[in-house]
Amino acid sequence: MKQFENKNQSMMKAVRQHKFGGPEVLSYEDAPIPEINPGEVLVRVKAIGMNPPDWYLRDGYKMLPPEWQPEVSFPVILGTDISGVVEAVADDVTDFSIGDEVYSMVRFPSYGPSRAYAEYVTVPASEVALKPAGIDHIQAAAAPMSLLTAWQYLIEVGHNEQNPLQANKHQPIELHNKTVVVNGAGGGVGHLAVQLAKWKGARVIAIASGKHQDLLMDLGADEFIDYTKTNAEDILRDIDLVIDTVGGPLTGRFLKTLKPGGSLFPVFPLGFSGAEEAEKLGVSVSATQVRSSGQQLSELASLLNDGTIRMVIDSTFPLFDARKAHERVNLGNIQGKIVLTVE
Known part of the structure; x- marks a missing residue:
């Protein structure tokens, strides 16, 4: 193994929890630096992007059916998204070297032994990509998931992993010259969906609260609907695609906005109960679950590097203040992403 300079260092700082609960269960404490295995790199973390699975795990996956709730062994470290510097590489890893600046979504959706809210994390080399040179570690950490x-x-x-909630494999649609609605457009996935759809030549209608309007129009949205003032489903018709980044039981309200042959993509499909209505309307409903991919992050790096895709940062907190960052989550109406920084 090619290793970092301080070979005698065995401990690091990490945010761990010893039971499920609210932000108060997060504890900034000493933890062992994870051991590197074949096929992995060890990354000294500079920044950590926060995502909904972080607070789902912190709470004990209460939003999932009991049969889907994974076994968790305490203490546990949260998080998947990191940007940092390679400190060591396994002997069989040839694509990365010590000192490389990288970013990654680590081991999602599996539950691995090394997680992101820490000074060091091990990552399968297949899930790592070189950090886009044109953005800083905060922006890079915000991006992966x-x-x-x-x-x-x-x-x-x-990837070929099947969504257990549907019989068919998820298939993206051609976006050029299509009308695409993005619900929850001000959030982490939403503000990126707006940009990707626009990049592919779609007409984009963004739905969010009024505070996000100027940002979303600046990111390329052609039209904006403030959901606090207008029920979008009452005024939208003949839409080709709705990507609902909020999802859940209410996502079916968008079915009537779609033209025959249109599609609804709920990012959080649990609770959807409109399959019969969708069939009658001649529209499709499809979802997938995100999977780690160093190859795709490498491809996306060029879009981040040249500014085609911009990461919006809601707020940053030092790692030792992860509890406060999770309290910010509880306030809601997040614009873009929340990021933890590691000094």
Whole structure:
């Protein structure tokens, strides 16, 4: 193994929890630096992007059916999205070297031994990509899960894992000259879906609260609907695609906005109960689950590097203040992404 300079260092700082609960269960404490295995790199973390699975795990996956709730062994470290510097590489890894600046979504959706809310994390080399040189570690850490989600829903799935909630494999649709609605457009996945759809030549209608209007129009939206003032489903018709980044039981309200042959992509499909209505209307409902992909992150790096895709940062917190970052989550109406920084 090619290793970092301080070979005697065995401990790091990490945010761990020893039970499920609210932000108060997060504890900034000492933890062992994870051991590197074949096929992996060890990354010294500079920034950590926060995502909904972080608070789902923190709470104990209460939003999932009991049979889907994974076994968790405490203490547990949250998080998947990181940007940092390679500190060590396994002997069989040839694509990365010590000192490389990289970003990654680590081991999602599996539950691995090394997670993101820490000073060091091990990552399978297949899930790592060189950090785009044109953005900083904060922006890079904000990208992986949200950008891969938008990409795998809208552009290219890139994996063969079947969504257990549907019989058919998810297929993105051709976006050029289509009318695409993005619900929850101000959030992490939403603001990226707006940009990707526009990049592919779609007419984009963004739905969010009024505070996001100027940002979303600046990111390329052609039209904006403030959901606090207008029920979008009452005024929209003949839409080709709705990507609902909020999803859940209410996502079916968008079915009547679609033209025959149109599609609804709920990013959070649990609770959808409109299959019969969709069939009667001649529209399709499809979802996938994001998977880690270093290859796709490498492809996306060029879009981040040249500014085609812009990451919007809601707020940043130092790693030791992860509890406050999760309290910010509870306030809602997040614009873009929340990022933890590692000094």
